[in-house]
Amino acid sequence: MIGEMDVDSVVDYFRGKSILITGSTGFLGKVLVEKILRVQPDVKKIFLLIRASNVESAKFRIQNEVIGREIFQVLKEEHGVGFHNFVEEKICPLVGDIMHEDFGLDTAKLREVSKDIDIIVNVAATTKFSERYDVAFNVNVLGVKHVCAFTKKCIKLKMLLHVSTGVIGEQEGLIAEKAFFMGETLRVGTHLDIESELNLIKETRRELRDAGSTEKDERKVMEKLGLKRARNFGWPNTYVFTKAMGEMMMGLLRGDFPVVIIRPSIITSTLKEPLPGWMEGIRCWNSKLNS
Numbered sequence: 001m002i003g004e005m006d007v008d009s010v011v012d013y014f015r016g017k018s019i020l021i022t023g024s025t026g027f028l029g030k031v032l033v034e035k036i037l038r039v040q041p042d043v044k045k046i047f048l049l050i051r052a053s054n055v056e057s058a059k060f061r062i063q064n065e066v067i068g069r070e071i072f073q074v075l076k077e078e079h080g081v082g083f084h085n086f087v088e089e090k091i092c093p094l095v096g097d098i099m100h101e102d103f104g105l106d107t108a109k110l111r112e113v114s115k116d117i118d119i120i121v122n123v124a125a126t127t128k129f130s131e132r133y134d135v136a137f138n139v140n141v142l143g144v145k146h147v148c149a150f151t152k153k154c155i156k157l158k159m160l161l162h163v164s165t166g167v168i169g170e171q172e173g174l175i176a177e178k179a180f181f182m183g184e185t186l187r188v189g190t191h192l193d194i195e196s197e198l199n200l201i202k203e204t205r206r207e208l209r210d211a212g213s214t215e216k217d218e219r220k221v222m223e224k225l226g227l228k229r230a231r232n233f234g235w236p237n238t239y240v241f242t243k244a245m246g247e248m249m250m251g252l253l254r255g256d257f258p259v260v261i262i263r264p265s266i267i268t269s270t271l272k273e274p275l276p277g278w279m280e281g282i283r284c285w286n287s288k289l290n291s
Contacts, residue, residue: 011039017158018045018116022098022147023124025050025065027280028163028267032121034071037090038078038274047094047113049103049124058093067091074274098124098143103150114153121161122147129237132219133226134201140242141194141249148253161260165267167244169235177263180247186234194245197229 014036023029036043048066052058066072067087076083094113096103102110126139144162151160168175169186185192204225208218226238235241247261269279 014040014119015042016044017118018047019043019119019121020047020049020094020113020117021121021123022049023122024048025061026123026125026127029123030066030069030071031270032123033066033091034075034274037087038075041086041090043090044118045092045116046090047092047117049094049096049098051097052093052095055093055095058095062091062093069280071270071274071278098122098146099138101146101149102153103146110153114150115155117154118156118158119161120147120151120154120157120159121163123163125163125165125239125243127165127239129239130223130227131238131242132222133229133238133242134205134222136226136238136242137198137201137245140239141245142198144246144249145253148250148255151257152255157255157257159258159260160254161262162247162250163262163264164243164247165264166240167235167247167263169240179251179261180244182248182252184248187232190233192233192245192248194248197245200229201225 019036021029021033024033033046033048036046048058048062050058050061052061079086094103094105094109096105105113122144124139124143126136128136147160147162151157167180171186182194183192201222204221205218208221213221223238226241230236230238230241233241235244250259250261269277
């Protein structure tokens with residue numbers, strides 16, 4: 001249990017700091033944004049990396065997919081008529097995507113934000129268990145590579161926090177938390193080569209295009225390939241397999257600053273704050289139902 005003094009120190013840590021959050025339009029991301037704004041209104045700035053065509057489109061997504069949700073009702077009541085000014089002051093949309101180098105930011109914007117960011121929280125992920133292998137790999141593996149590269153350009157960065165749900169697979173019993181080393185798997189006698197997996201994806205897509213496959217056929221093949229590769233190395237589905245590879249990538253490319261990997265076994269609804277029982281989306285963890 002976290003003591004009251006520990007909670008206070010965590011809350012105080014965010015005072016006056018600028019935070020970059022990826023994946024803020026997802027369930028966990030918006031819970032984090034709301035929590036920070038509610039418990040530490042003296043946070044300097046929260047940059048939200050948003051996939052959009054321009055800043056206005058990004059602001060529209062934030063309004064509709066983040067602060068416009070019911071979970072922000074308590075904050076709205078606390079600030080009253082000043083809520084929108086408060087949000088405008090604290091939240092800064094950043095048009096970009098972790099699937100691109102430097103998140104796709106132009107040189108001027110990259111230089112501007114890299115001077116200000118103290119903390120990066122990487123929540124972005126594709127969480128569909130049987131996602132296309134190429135899509136899951138791009139977001140959950142290469143996305144981590146791009147995040148790590150970006151951190152090294154943030155001159156005042158103090159911490160990188162990475163969320164990695166369920167990467168230990170379907171093991172039973174008491175399992176000690178330890179980092180995944182590059183190439184490590186959950187199946188004895190196998191070795192994982194991330195570069196080879198990327199080449200397999202590229203080659204499979206090339207073969208499909210040469211054969212004139214439809215988009216529907218390509219999607220089915222890539223979904224089956226992801227599940228096949230995951231189970232070959234001991235993971236139950238493409239999601240947790242690619243998240244595990246993302247952890248390996250982070251271990252290889254991390255900088256000299258503190259890196260924290262949070263591994264919730266599964267994420268469900270809020271317990272009591274700011275609203276009891278609030279959640280978005282439903283996931284079934286039974287791998288047999290996602291095969």
